[in-house]
Amino acid sequence: MLNARAESIFSKFGLPVDPQAVAVGGKWSKGRGNELTVRSPVDATPIASLTMATSDQVAEAIAAAQEAFVRWRIVPAPVRGELVRQIGQSLRSQKSNLAELVSWEMGKIMQEALGEVQEMIDVCDFAVGLSRQLYGKTIASERPLHRLAEQWHPLGPVGVISAFNFPVAVWAWNAMIALVCGDPVVWKPSEKAPLSALACHGIASRVAAEMPEAPEGLLSLLIGDAEVGKAIADAPGLPLVSATGSVPMGRDVAVRVASRLGRSLLELGGNNGMIVAPSADFELATRSILFAAVGTCGQRCTSLRRLYVHESIADQLTDALRSLYGKLPIGDPMREGILVGPLIDEPAFVAMQAALATAREQGGAVFGGDRVVDDVPQGGYYVRPAIVEIQADAAIVQQETFAPILYVMRYEDLSQAIAMHNGVPQGLASAILTNDVREAELFCSPAGSDCGIVNVNIGTSGAEIGGAFGGEKETGGGRESGSDAWKAYMRRSTNTINYSRDLPLAQGIQFDL
Ligand code: NAD
Numbered sequence: 001m002l003n004a005r006a007e008s009i010f011s012k013f014g015l016p017v018d019p020q021a022v023a024v025g026g027k028w029s030k031g032r033g034n035e036l037t038v039r040s041p042v043d044a045t046p047i048a049s050l051t052m053a054t055s056d057q058v059a060e061a062i063a064a065a066q067e068a069f070v071r072w073r074i075v076p077a078p079v080r081g082e083l084v085r086q087i088g089q090s091l092r093s094q095k096s097n098l099a100e101l102v103s104w105e106m107g108k109i110m111q112e113a114l115g116e117v118q119e120m121i122d123v124c125d126f127a128v129g130l131s132r133q134l135y136g137k138t139i140a141s142e143r144p145l146h147r148l149a150e151q152w153h154p155l156g157p158v159g160v161i162s163a164f165n166f167p168v169a170v171w172a173w174n175a176m177i178a179l180v181c182g183d184p185v186v187w188k189p190s191e192k193a194p195l196s197a198l199a200c201h202g203i204a205s206r207v208a209a210e211m212p213e214a215p216e217g218l219l220s221l222l223i224g225d226a227e228v229g230k231a232i233a234d235a236p237g238l239p240l241v242s243a244t245g246s247v248p249m250g251r252d253v254a255v256r257v258a259s260r261l262g263r264s265l266l267e268l269g270g271n272n273g274m275i276v277a278p279s280a281d282f283e284l285a286t287r288s289i290l291f292a293a294v295g296t297c298g299q300r301c302t303s304l305r306r307l308y309v310h311e312s313i314a315d316q317l318t319d320a321l322r323s324l325y326g327k328l329p330i331g332d333p334m335r336e337g338i339l340v341g342p343l344i345d346e347p348a349f350v351a352m353q354a355a356l357a358t359a360r361e362q363g364g365a366v367f368g369g370d371r372v373v374d375d376v377p378q379g380g381y382y383v384r385p386a387i388v389e390i391q392a393d394a395a396i397v398q399q400e401t402f403a404p405i406l407y408v409m410r411y412e413d414l415s416q417a418i419a420m421h422n423g424v425p426q427g428l429a430s431a432i433l434t435n436d437v438r439e440a441e442l443f444c445s446p447a448g449s450d451c452g453i454v455n456v457n458i459g460t461s462g463a464e465i466g467g468a469f470g471g472e473k474e475t476g477g478g479r480e481s482g483s484d485a486w487k488a489y490m491r492r493s494t495n496t497i498n499y500s501r502d503l504p505l506a507q508g509i510q511f512d513l
Helices: 004-011 055-072 077-093 095-106 110-130 169-181 194-209 226-234 247-259 282-298 314-326 346-361 414-422 437-444 485-489
Strands: 022-024 027-029 035-039 046-051 146-154 158-161 185-188 219-222 240-244 263-267 272-276 304-310 365-367 386-389 405-411 429-433 453-456 490-498
Touching: 004 046, 004 095, 004 194, 022 055, 022 194, 035 194, 046 194, 055 185, 055 219, 055 226, 077 095, 077 110, 077 169, 077 194, 095 110, 095 194, 110 169, 158 169, 158 226, 169 185, 169 194, 169 485, 185 226, 194 219, 226 240, 226 247, 240 247, 240 485, 247 263, 272 282, 272 414, 282 304, 282 314, 282 405, 282 429, 304 314, 304 414, 314 386, 314 405, 346 365, 346 386, 346 405, 405 414, 414 437, 429 437, 437 453, 485 490
Parallel strands: 158 185, 158 240, 185 219, 240 263, 272 304, 272 429, 304 405, 386 405, 429 453
Antiparallel strands: 022 027, 022 219, 035 046, 146 490, 365 386
Protein backbone atom coordinates (compact mmCIF):
# COMPACT_ATOMS: atom_id res chain seq x y z
CA MET A 1 0.00 0.00 0.00
CA LEU A 2 1.32 3.43 -0.96
CA ASN A 3 0.77 6.70 0.86
CA ALA A 4 -0.95 9.51 -1.04
CA ARG A 5 2.21 11.16 -2.38
CA ALA A 6 3.70 7.83 -3.46
CA GLU A 7 0.40 7.01 -5.15
CA SER A 8 0.45 10.29 -7.05
CA ILE A 9 4.06 9.76 -8.22
CA PHE A 10 3.31 6.14 -9.07
CA SER A 11 0.16 6.94 -11.02
CA LYS A 12 2.26 8.97 -13.49
CA PHE A 13 3.71 5.70 -14.79
CA GLY A 14 0.27 4.46 -15.78
CA LEU A 15 0.85 1.42 -13.58
CA PRO A 16 -1.50 0.00 -10.92
CA VAL A 17 -1.15 2.07 -7.74
CA ASP A 18 -1.33 -0.94 -5.43
CA PRO A 19 1.94 -2.65 -6.38
CA GLN A 20 2.71 -5.96 -4.72
CA ALA A 21 6.08 -7.41 -3.72
CA VAL A 22 6.21 -10.19 -6.28
CA ALA A 23 5.96 -9.88 -10.04
CA VAL A 24 6.53 -12.49 -12.70
CA GLY A 25 6.32 -10.51 -15.91
CA GLY A 26 3.14 -8.45 -15.69
CA LYS A 27 1.52 -10.74 -13.09
CA TRP A 28 1.70 -9.21 -9.62
CA SER A 29 1.06 -11.09 -6.41
CA LYS A 30 1.23 -10.38 -2.73
CA GLY A 31 4.36 -11.47 -0.87
CA ARG A 32 3.76 -14.18 1.71
CA GLY A 33 6.52 -13.00 4.05
CA ASN A 34 7.01 -10.28 6.67
CA GLU A 35 5.78 -6.71 6.48
CA LEU A 36 8.14 -4.08 5.09
CA THR A 37 7.65 -0.40 5.82
CA VAL A 38 9.38 1.83 3.30
CA ARG A 39 10.45 5.29 4.47
CA SER A 40 11.67 8.27 2.50
CA PRO A 41 15.06 9.45 3.80
CA VAL A 42 13.92 13.01 3.06
CA ASP A 43 11.83 13.16 6.25
CA ALA A 44 11.61 9.52 7.42
CA THR A 45 7.85 9.34 6.76
CA PRO A 46 6.48 5.91 5.84
CA ILE A 47 5.66 5.99 2.14
CA ALA A 48 4.62 2.40 1.51
CA SER A 49 4.06 -0.92 3.20
CA LEU A 50 4.46 -4.24 1.46
CA THR A 51 4.48 -7.90 2.42
CA MET A 52 7.84 -9.30 1.36
CA ALA A 53 8.48 -12.33 -0.81
CA THR A 54 9.35 -15.71 0.70
CA SER A 55 11.90 -18.26 -0.48
CA ASP A 56 9.01 -20.31 -1.96
CA GLN A 57 8.13 -17.33 -4.09
CA VAL A 58 11.79 -17.03 -5.15
CA ALA A 59 11.57 -20.65 -6.33
CA GLU A 60 8.36 -19.94 -8.25
CA ALA A 61 9.91 -16.95 -10.05
CA ILE A 62 13.00 -18.99 -10.93
CA ALA A 63 10.86 -21.81 -12.31
CA ALA A 64 9.05 -19.28 -14.52
CA ALA A 65 12.41 -17.82 -15.60
CA GLN A 66 13.68 -21.26 -16.57
CA GLU A 67 10.60 -21.85 -18.69
CA ALA A 68 11.08 -18.46 -20.29
CA PHE A 69 14.73 -19.25 -20.98
CA VAL A 70 13.85 -22.21 -23.21
CA ARG A 71 11.95 -19.83 -25.50
CA TRP A 72 14.05 -16.69 -25.17
CA ARG A 73 17.41 -18.32 -25.91
CA ILE A 74 16.33 -19.10 -29.48
CA VAL A 75 14.88 -15.67 -30.23
CA PRO A 76 17.49 -14.02 -32.52
CA ALA A 77 19.71 -11.66 -30.53
CA PRO A 78 18.79 -8.57 -32.65
CA VAL A 79 15.10 -9.30 -31.91
CA ARG A 80 16.01 -9.46 -28.22
CA GLY A 81 17.70 -6.12 -28.81
CA GLU A 82 14.44 -4.74 -30.17
CA LEU A 83 12.77 -5.46 -26.81
CA VAL A 84 15.55 -3.57 -25.04
CA ARG A 85 15.23 -0.69 -27.52
CA GLN A 86 11.56 -0.37 -26.67
CA ILE A 87 12.24 -0.58 -22.93
CA GLY A 88 14.78 2.23 -23.41
CA GLN A 89 12.16 4.34 -25.20
CA SER A 90 9.69 3.78 -22.39
CA LEU A 91 12.25 4.72 -19.74
CA ARG A 92 13.11 7.83 -21.77
CA SER A 93 9.51 8.95 -21.77
CA GLN A 94 9.35 8.47 -17.99
CA LYS A 95 12.74 9.99 -17.19
CA SER A 96 11.62 12.86 -14.97
CA ASN A 97 8.94 10.82 -13.15
CA LEU A 98 11.42 8.04 -12.41
CA ALA A 99 14.02 10.55 -11.24
CA GLU A 100 11.46 12.12 -8.91
CA LEU A 101 10.77 8.71 -7.37
CA VAL A 102 14.47 7.82 -7.07
CA SER A 103 15.26 11.17 -5.43
CA TRP A 104 12.40 10.88 -2.96
CA GLU A 105 12.96 7.23 -2.11
CA MET A 106 16.78 7.18 -2.00
CA GLY A 107 17.59 10.81 -1.14
CA LYS A 108 19.96 11.71 -3.98
CA ILE A 109 19.48 15.17 -5.47
CA MET A 110 17.33 15.49 -8.60
CA GLN A 111 20.33 16.14 -10.87
CA GLU A 112 21.91 12.87 -9.78
CA ALA A 113 18.60 11.02 -9.96
CA LEU A 114 18.12 12.25 -13.53
CA GLY A 115 21.66 11.07 -14.23
CA GLU A 116 20.86 7.64 -12.82
CA VAL A 117 17.80 7.27 -15.05
CA GLN A 118 19.89 8.48 -18.00
CA GLU A 119 22.32 5.67 -17.20
CA MET A 120 19.49 3.17 -17.68
CA ILE A 121 18.63 4.73 -21.03
CA ASP A 122 22.29 4.74 -22.10
CA VAL A 123 22.76 1.10 -21.22
CA CYS A 124 19.64 0.21 -23.23
CA ASP A 125 21.17 1.94 -26.26
CA PHE A 126 24.46 0.17 -25.68
CA ALA A 127 22.73 -3.21 -25.35
CA VAL A 128 20.76 -2.70 -28.57
CA GLY A 129 24.03 -2.25 -30.49
CA LEU A 130 25.54 -5.17 -28.64
CA SER A 131 22.68 -7.42 -29.75
CA ARG A 132 24.28 -7.46 -33.21
CA GLN A 133 27.83 -7.83 -31.92
CA LEU A 134 27.93 -10.93 -29.72
CA TYR A 135 30.96 -12.04 -31.67
CA GLY A 136 32.88 -15.30 -31.37
CA LYS A 137 36.33 -15.94 -32.81
CA THR A 138 37.37 -18.20 -35.65
CA ILE A 139 40.61 -19.91 -34.69
CA ALA A 140 43.22 -21.57 -36.91
CA SER A 141 43.11 -25.34 -36.50
CA GLU A 142 46.33 -27.39 -36.42
CA ARG A 143 44.55 -30.13 -38.41
CA PRO A 144 43.95 -30.05 -42.17
CA LEU A 145 40.38 -29.30 -43.30
CA HIS A 146 39.25 -28.50 -39.80
CA ARG A 147 37.79 -25.35 -38.41
CA LEU A 148 37.84 -24.11 -34.83
CA ALA A 149 35.23 -21.58 -33.77
CA GLU A 150 33.85 -20.05 -30.63
CA GLN A 151 30.18 -19.35 -30.13
CA TRP A 152 28.58 -17.41 -27.31
CA HIS A 153 25.27 -18.82 -26.15
CA PRO A 154 22.71 -17.64 -23.59
CA LEU A 155 23.63 -18.79 -20.09
CA GLY A 156 20.29 -19.09 -18.29
CA PRO A 157 18.31 -17.04 -15.78
CA VAL A 158 20.38 -14.41 -13.98
CA GLY A 159 19.76 -13.37 -10.37
CA VAL A 160 20.34 -9.68 -9.71
CA ILE A 161 20.70 -8.39 -6.13
CA SER A 162 21.05 -4.61 -5.94
CA ALA A 163 21.99 -2.00 -3.32
CA PHE A 164 19.96 0.99 -2.14
CA ASN A 165 22.22 3.73 -3.47
CA PHE A 166 21.71 3.02 -7.19
CA PRO A 167 18.20 1.61 -6.97
CA VAL A 168 17.56 1.49 -10.72
CA ALA A 169 20.82 1.82 -12.73
CA VAL A 170 22.41 -1.36 -11.38
CA TRP A 171 19.37 -3.37 -12.46
CA ALA A 172 19.56 -1.88 -15.96
CA TRP A 173 23.30 -2.55 -16.26
CA ASN A 174 22.59 -6.18 -15.58
CA ALA A 175 19.13 -6.73 -16.99
CA MET A 176 19.54 -5.02 -20.36
CA ILE A 177 22.79 -6.83 -21.09
CA ALA A 178 21.34 -10.13 -19.83
CA LEU A 179 18.24 -9.73 -22.02
CA VAL A 180 20.18 -9.26 -25.25
CA CYS A 181 22.43 -12.15 -24.22
CA GLY A 182 19.30 -14.35 -24.07
CA ASP A 183 18.92 -14.60 -20.28
CA PRO A 184 15.79 -14.02 -18.18
CA VAL A 185 16.32 -11.87 -15.06
CA VAL A 186 15.16 -12.36 -11.48
CA TRP A 187 15.69 -9.11 -9.57
CA LYS A 188 15.83 -8.55 -5.85
CA PRO A 189 16.29 -4.83 -5.24
CA SER A 190 17.28 -3.28 -1.93
CA GLU A 191 14.51 -3.36 0.65
CA LYS A 192 15.41 0.31 1.30
CA ALA A 193 14.35 1.42 -2.21
CA PRO A 194 11.72 -1.00 -3.54
CA LEU A 195 9.32 1.52 -5.12
CA SER A 196 11.82 2.63 -7.76
CA ALA A 197 12.26 -1.06 -8.58
CA LEU A 198 8.52 -1.64 -8.78
CA ALA A 199 8.21 1.25 -11.23
CA CYS A 200 11.08 0.06 -13.45
CA HIS A 201 9.86 -3.51 -13.45
CA GLY A 202 6.34 -2.34 -14.23
CA ILE A 203 7.54 -0.26 -17.19
CA ALA A 204 9.82 -2.97 -18.60
CA SER A 205 7.34 -5.82 -18.17
CA ARG A 206 4.57 -3.77 -19.80
CA VAL A 207 6.79 -3.36 -22.86
CA ALA A 208 7.66 -7.08 -22.82
CA ALA A 209 3.96 -8.03 -22.62
CA GLU A 210 3.43 -6.30 -25.99
CA MET A 211 6.12 -8.35 -27.71
CA PRO A 212 4.97 -11.81 -28.84
CA GLU A 213 8.50 -13.26 -28.71
CA ALA A 214 8.98 -12.28 -25.03
CA PRO A 215 7.84 -15.06 -22.67
CA GLU A 216 6.05 -14.15 -19.47
CA GLY A 217 8.73 -15.22 -16.96
CA LEU A 218 11.43 -13.19 -18.72
CA LEU A 219 11.56 -10.49 -16.05
CA SER A 220 10.65 -10.96 -12.44
CA LEU A 221 10.87 -8.93 -9.30
CA LEU A 222 10.99 -10.03 -5.67
CA ILE A 223 10.88 -7.43 -2.94
CA GLY A 224 12.51 -8.78 0.18
CA ASP A 225 15.39 -8.56 2.60
CA ALA A 226 18.66 -10.49 2.92
CA GLU A 227 16.73 -13.78 3.26
CA VAL A 228 15.38 -13.39 -0.27
CA GLY A 229 18.91 -12.53 -1.42
CA LYS A 230 20.23 -15.71 0.19
CA ALA A 231 17.55 -17.80 -1.51
CA ILE A 232 18.67 -16.33 -4.85
CA ALA A 233 22.33 -17.06 -4.08
CA ASP A 234 21.48 -20.65 -3.14
CA ALA A 235 19.30 -21.40 -6.18
CA PRO A 236 20.89 -23.81 -8.67
CA GLY A 237 18.38 -22.57 -11.26
CA LEU A 238 20.36 -19.32 -11.52
CA PRO A 239 23.71 -20.07 -13.20
CA LEU A 240 24.80 -16.45 -12.59
CA VAL A 241 24.15 -14.23 -9.59
CA SER A 242 25.16 -10.60 -9.95
CA ALA A 243 25.28 -9.01 -6.51
CA THR A 244 25.94 -5.36 -5.69
CA GLY A 245 26.36 -4.24 -2.11
CA SER A 246 28.64 -4.36 0.89
CA VAL A 247 31.68 -6.62 1.30
CA PRO A 248 30.04 -8.78 4.03
CA MET A 249 27.06 -9.38 1.71
CA GLY A 250 29.42 -10.29 -1.13
CA ARG A 251 31.36 -12.73 1.01
CA ASP A 252 28.15 -14.55 1.91
CA VAL A 253 26.83 -14.59 -1.67
CA ALA A 254 30.22 -15.71 -3.05
CA VAL A 255 30.35 -18.73 -0.72
CA ARG A 256 26.75 -19.73 -1.38
CA VAL A 257 27.10 -19.50 -5.16
CA ALA A 258 30.53 -21.18 -5.16
CA SER A 259 29.26 -24.07 -3.05
CA ARG A 260 26.87 -24.98 -5.88
CA LEU A 261 29.59 -24.17 -8.47
CA GLY A 262 27.60 -21.31 -9.94
CA ARG A 263 29.04 -18.05 -11.23
CA SER A 264 28.93 -14.85 -9.25
CA LEU A 265 29.56 -11.32 -10.40
CA LEU A 266 30.36 -9.19 -7.38
CA GLU A 267 30.28 -5.39 -7.21
CA LEU A 268 31.12 -4.58 -3.61
CA GLY A 269 32.36 -1.77 -1.42
CA GLY A 270 34.97 0.77 -2.43
CA ASN A 271 37.37 2.92 -0.42
CA ASN A 272 38.40 5.17 -3.20
CA GLY A 273 41.51 7.33 -3.26
CA MET A 274 42.87 10.30 -5.19
CA ILE A 275 46.39 11.65 -5.40
CA VAL A 276 46.76 15.39 -5.90
CA ALA A 277 50.20 16.22 -7.29
CA PRO A 278 51.93 19.62 -7.08
CA SER A 279 51.32 20.31 -10.78
CA ALA A 280 47.54 19.70 -10.54
CA ASP A 281 45.17 22.35 -11.82
CA PHE A 282 43.96 23.73 -8.49
CA GLU A 283 40.47 24.80 -9.57
CA LEU A 284 39.86 21.48 -11.33
CA ALA A 285 41.11 19.65 -8.23
CA THR A 286 38.72 21.35 -5.82
CA ARG A 287 35.73 20.86 -8.15
CA SER A 288 36.44 17.21 -8.81
CA ILE A 289 37.10 16.47 -5.13
CA LEU A 290 33.85 18.16 -4.14
CA PHE A 291 31.65 16.20 -6.54
CA ALA A 292 33.39 12.91 -5.79
CA ALA A 293 33.41 13.31 -2.00
CA VAL A 294 30.03 14.86 -1.23
CA GLY A 295 27.91 13.82 -4.26
CA THR A 296 25.05 11.49 -3.25
CA CYS A 297 25.99 12.51 0.32
CA GLY A 298 29.06 10.23 0.13
CA GLN A 299 26.86 7.21 -0.62
CA ARG A 300 28.29 6.11 -3.95
CA CYS A 301 30.40 2.99 -4.20
CA THR A 302 32.88 5.25 -6.02
CA SER A 303 32.69 8.16 -3.54
CA LEU A 304 36.06 9.73 -2.79
CA ARG A 305 37.11 8.75 0.72
CA ARG A 306 40.92 9.11 0.78
CA LEU A 307 42.83 12.11 -0.50
CA TYR A 308 46.64 12.05 -0.73
CA VAL A 309 47.91 15.58 -1.24
CA HIS A 310 51.50 16.57 -1.94
CA GLU A 311 52.80 18.33 1.17
CA SER A 312 53.68 21.46 -0.83
CA ILE A 313 49.99 22.19 -1.55
CA ALA A 314 48.27 20.38 1.31
CA ASP A 315 47.53 23.46 3.47
CA GLN A 316 46.23 25.47 0.55
CA LEU A 317 44.00 22.65 -0.73
CA THR A 318 42.63 21.72 2.69
CA ASP A 319 41.78 25.37 3.40
CA ALA A 320 40.00 25.67 0.06
CA LEU A 321 38.03 22.48 0.71
CA ARG A 322 37.03 23.59 4.20
CA SER A 323 35.75 26.82 2.78
CA LEU A 324 33.72 25.02 0.08
CA TYR A 325 32.37 22.46 2.57
CA GLY A 326 31.22 25.32 4.80
CA LYS A 327 29.08 26.70 1.97
CA LEU A 328 27.47 23.46 0.76
CA PRO A 329 23.69 23.72 0.26
CA ILE A 330 22.32 20.81 2.32
CA GLY A 331 18.65 19.90 2.43
CA ASP A 332 15.65 18.49 0.61
CA PRO A 333 17.18 16.65 -2.37
CA MET A 334 14.20 17.50 -4.56
CA ARG A 335 14.72 21.23 -4.10
CA GLU A 336 16.51 23.18 -6.83
CA GLY A 337 20.03 24.25 -5.85
CA ILE A 338 20.56 21.67 -3.10
CA LEU A 339 23.78 19.68 -3.57
CA VAL A 340 23.72 17.39 -0.52
CA GLY A 341 20.64 15.38 0.43
CA PRO A 342 20.15 13.15 3.46
CA LEU A 343 21.80 9.91 4.53
CA ILE A 344 19.61 6.91 3.85
CA ASP A 345 18.63 6.29 7.49
CA GLU A 346 19.53 6.52 11.17
CA PRO A 347 21.95 3.52 11.16
CA ALA A 348 23.93 5.31 8.41
CA PHE A 349 24.13 8.42 10.61
CA VAL A 350 25.19 6.36 13.65
CA ALA A 351 27.89 4.61 11.58
CA MET A 352 29.19 7.98 10.37
CA GLN A 353 29.39 9.37 13.91
CA ALA A 354 31.13 6.21 15.12
CA ALA A 355 33.72 6.47 12.33
CA LEU A 356 34.37 10.12 13.18
CA ALA A 357 34.78 9.27 16.88
CA THR A 358 37.25 6.53 15.97
CA ALA A 359 39.11 8.90 13.65
CA ARG A 360 39.47 11.41 16.52
CA GLU A 361 40.79 8.65 18.81
CA GLN A 362 43.30 7.75 16.10
CA GLY A 363 44.64 11.30 15.92
CA GLY A 364 42.37 12.78 13.23
CA ALA A 365 41.36 16.45 13.18
CA VAL A 366 37.70 16.54 12.17
CA PHE A 367 36.00 19.41 10.34
CA GLY A 368 32.20 19.13 9.87
CA GLY A 369 30.35 15.83 10.21
CA ASP A 370 27.64 17.16 12.52
CA ARG A 371 23.90 16.69 11.99
CA VAL A 372 22.13 19.55 10.21
CA VAL A 373 18.64 20.36 11.52
CA ASP A 374 18.01 23.92 10.36
CA ASP A 375 16.34 24.56 6.98
CA VAL A 376 16.02 20.86 6.22
CA PRO A 377 12.95 18.59 6.33
CA GLN A 378 12.57 17.32 9.89
CA GLY A 379 13.09 13.61 10.52
CA GLY A 380 15.74 13.08 7.82
CA TYR A 381 19.40 12.51 8.67
CA TYR A 382 21.15 15.49 7.10
CA VAL A 383 24.84 15.98 7.83
CA ARG A 384 27.57 18.42 6.98
CA PRO A 385 30.14 16.38 5.03
CA ALA A 386 33.34 15.88 7.03
CA ILE A 387 37.01 16.47 6.27
CA VAL A 388 39.41 14.56 8.52
CA GLU A 389 43.12 15.35 8.45
CA ILE A 390 44.77 12.16 9.62
CA GLN A 391 47.93 10.03 9.38
CA ALA A 392 47.84 7.56 6.50
CA ASP A 393 48.48 4.61 8.82
CA ALA A 394 45.35 5.24 10.96
CA ALA A 395 43.25 2.06 10.98
CA ILE A 396 39.99 3.89 10.22
CA VAL A 397 41.30 4.85 6.76
CA GLN A 398 41.25 1.17 5.80
CA GLN A 399 37.47 0.88 5.97
CA GLU A 400 34.57 2.10 3.88
CA THR A 401 32.10 4.16 5.92
CA PHE A 402 29.11 4.78 3.67
CA ALA A 403 28.83 8.50 4.44
CA PRO A 404 30.53 11.75 3.37
CA ILE A 405 33.85 11.49 5.24
CA LEU A 406 37.00 12.54 3.39
CA TYR A 407 40.32 11.54 4.97
CA VAL A 408 43.08 13.94 3.93
CA MET A 409 46.67 12.74 4.11
CA ARG A 410 50.00 14.13 2.93
CA TYR A 411 52.76 12.64 0.83
CA GLU A 412 56.31 13.54 -0.16
CA ASP A 413 56.97 11.47 -3.27
CA LEU A 414 54.71 9.73 -5.75
CA SER A 415 55.87 6.15 -5.16
CA GLN A 416 55.04 6.59 -1.46
CA ALA A 417 51.63 8.04 -2.39
CA ILE A 418 50.86 5.12 -4.72
CA ALA A 419 51.88 2.62 -2.03
CA MET A 420 49.58 4.31 0.51
CA HIS A 421 46.83 4.54 -2.09
CA ASN A 422 47.01 0.80 -2.82
CA GLY A 423 47.44 -0.17 0.83
CA VAL A 424 43.74 -0.82 1.56
CA PRO A 425 41.67 -4.00 1.11
CA GLN A 426 39.30 -2.50 -1.49
CA GLY A 427 40.09 -1.73 -5.15
CA LEU A 428 37.23 0.05 -6.93
CA ALA A 429 37.94 3.61 -8.15
CA SER A 430 41.02 5.81 -8.10
CA ALA A 431 42.29 9.07 -9.56
CA ILE A 432 45.35 11.21 -9.93
CA LEU A 433 45.27 14.94 -10.55
CA THR A 434 48.45 16.02 -12.25
CA ASN A 435 49.69 17.88 -15.27
CA ASP A 436 52.84 15.77 -15.38
CA VAL A 437 52.43 13.12 -18.06
CA ARG A 438 55.00 10.85 -16.40
CA GLU A 439 53.05 10.82 -13.16
CA ALA A 440 49.75 10.23 -14.97
CA GLU A 441 51.14 7.32 -17.00
CA LEU A 442 52.82 5.76 -13.98
CA PHE A 443 49.51 5.85 -12.10
CA CYS A 444 47.80 4.05 -15.01
CA SER A 445 50.63 1.51 -15.41
CA PRO A 446 51.05 -1.94 -13.82
CA ALA A 447 53.09 -0.21 -11.09
CA GLY A 448 50.33 2.33 -10.47
CA SER A 449 46.80 2.12 -9.08
CA ASP A 450 45.56 -1.41 -8.38
CA CYS A 451 41.89 -0.50 -8.90
CA GLY A 452 39.37 -1.40 -11.59
CA ILE A 453 38.77 2.29 -12.37
CA VAL A 454 41.83 4.49 -12.80
CA ASN A 455 41.20 8.13 -13.72
CA VAL A 456 43.39 11.08 -14.63
CA ASN A 457 42.24 14.64 -13.94
CA ILE A 458 38.71 13.66 -13.02
CA GLY A 459 37.33 12.39 -9.72
CA THR A 460 36.66 8.80 -8.69
CA SER A 461 32.89 8.79 -9.26
CA GLY A 462 30.60 9.25 -12.24
CA ALA A 463 31.66 6.46 -14.61
CA GLU A 464 30.24 6.19 -18.13
CA ILE A 465 28.37 3.04 -19.15
CA GLY A 466 30.61 2.30 -22.14
CA GLY A 467 33.46 1.01 -19.99
CA ALA A 468 33.48 -2.18 -17.94
CA PHE A 469 32.63 -1.17 -14.37
CA GLY A 470 33.99 -2.90 -11.28
CA GLY A 471 36.93 -3.32 -8.99
CA GLU A 472 39.57 -5.60 -7.57
CA LYS A 473 40.42 -7.13 -4.18
CA GLU A 474 37.50 -6.95 -1.70
CA THR A 475 35.44 -5.04 -4.27
CA GLY A 476 34.84 -8.47 -5.74
CA GLY A 477 36.42 -8.55 -9.21
CA GLY A 478 33.17 -8.36 -11.22
CA ARG A 479 32.73 -6.20 -14.31
CA GLU A 480 29.38 -4.88 -15.51
CA SER A 481 27.90 -2.64 -18.14
CA GLY A 482 30.13 -1.79 -21.15
CA SER A 483 33.16 -3.14 -23.03
CA ASP A 484 33.07 -6.97 -23.04
CA ALA A 485 31.33 -7.31 -19.66
CA TRP A 486 28.54 -9.11 -21.59
CA LYS A 487 30.67 -12.27 -21.70
CA ALA A 488 29.83 -12.97 -18.04
CA TYR A 489 26.18 -13.39 -19.06
CA MET A 490 26.85 -16.00 -21.74
CA ARG A 491 28.47 -19.40 -22.02
CA ARG A 492 31.20 -20.04 -24.54
CA SER A 493 31.23 -23.14 -26.69
CA THR A 494 34.32 -24.12 -28.66
CA ASN A 495 33.46 -25.97 -31.87
CA THR A 496 35.85 -28.14 -33.85
CA ILE A 497 34.45 -28.93 -37.30
CA ASN A 498 36.05 -31.60 -39.42
CA TYR A 499 35.18 -31.23 -43.11
CA SER A 500 37.70 -33.84 -44.35
CA ARG A 501 37.27 -37.62 -44.78
CA ASP A 502 40.13 -38.36 -42.37
CA LEU A 503 40.40 -38.28 -38.60
CA PRO A 504 43.73 -36.67 -37.73
CA LEU A 505 44.03 -36.36 -33.94
CA ALA A 506 45.29 -33.26 -32.18
CA GLN A 507 48.90 -33.25 -31.00
CA GLY A 508 49.69 -35.83 -33.74
CA ILE A 509 48.45 -38.77 -31.66
CA GLN A 510 48.20 -42.06 -33.57
CA PHE A 511 45.35 -44.34 -32.48
CA ASP A 512 44.77 -46.94 -35.20
CA LEU A 513 43.75 -50.56 -34.82
P1 NAD B 1 23.96 -4.22 1.53
O1 NAD B 1 25.10 -5.15 1.38
O2 NAD B 1 23.43 -3.97 2.89
O3 NAD B 1 22.71 -4.71 0.65
C1 NAD B 1 22.81 -4.87 -0.74
C2 NAD B 1 21.78 -5.88 -1.20
O4 NAD B 1 22.15 -7.18 -0.74
C3 NAD B 1 20.38 -5.64 -0.67
O5 NAD B 1 19.45 -5.96 -1.68
C4 NAD B 1 20.27 -6.62 0.50
O6 NAD B 1 18.96 -7.00 0.81
C5 NAD B 1 21.07 -7.78 -0.03
N1 NAD B 1 21.70 -8.64 0.98
C6 NAD B 1 22.20 -8.28 2.18
N2 NAD B 1 22.79 -9.34 2.77
C7 NAD B 1 22.66 -10.38 1.92
C8 NAD B 1 23.08 -11.75 1.97
N3 NAD B 1 23.74 -12.25 3.00
N4 NAD B 1 22.79 -12.53 0.90
C9 NAD B 1 22.15 -12.04 -0.17
N5 NAD B 1 21.71 -10.76 -0.26
C10 NAD B 1 21.97 -9.94 0.78
O7 NAD B 1 24.43 -2.84 0.84
P2 NAD B 1 23.68 -1.44 0.80
O8 NAD B 1 23.75 -0.80 2.13
O9 NAD B 1 22.36 -1.58 0.12
O10 NAD B 1 24.63 -0.64 -0.23
C11 NAD B 1 25.83 -0.04 0.13
C12 NAD B 1 27.02 -0.90 -0.20
O11 NAD B 1 26.98 -1.30 -1.57
C13 NAD B 1 28.34 -0.15 -0.07
O12 NAD B 1 29.30 -0.99 0.48
C14 NAD B 1 28.68 0.23 -1.50
O13 NAD B 1 30.05 0.48 -1.74
C15 NAD B 1 28.21 -0.99 -2.23
N6 NAD B 1 27.95 -0.73 -3.64
C16 NAD B 1 28.84 -1.21 -4.55
C17 NAD B 1 28.66 -0.93 -5.90
C18 NAD B 1 29.65 -1.40 -6.92
O14 NAD B 1 29.32 -1.35 -8.11
N7 NAD B 1 30.83 -1.86 -6.56
C19 NAD B 1 27.55 -0.18 -6.32
C20 NAD B 1 26.65 0.27 -5.36
C21 NAD B 1 26.86 0.00 -4.02
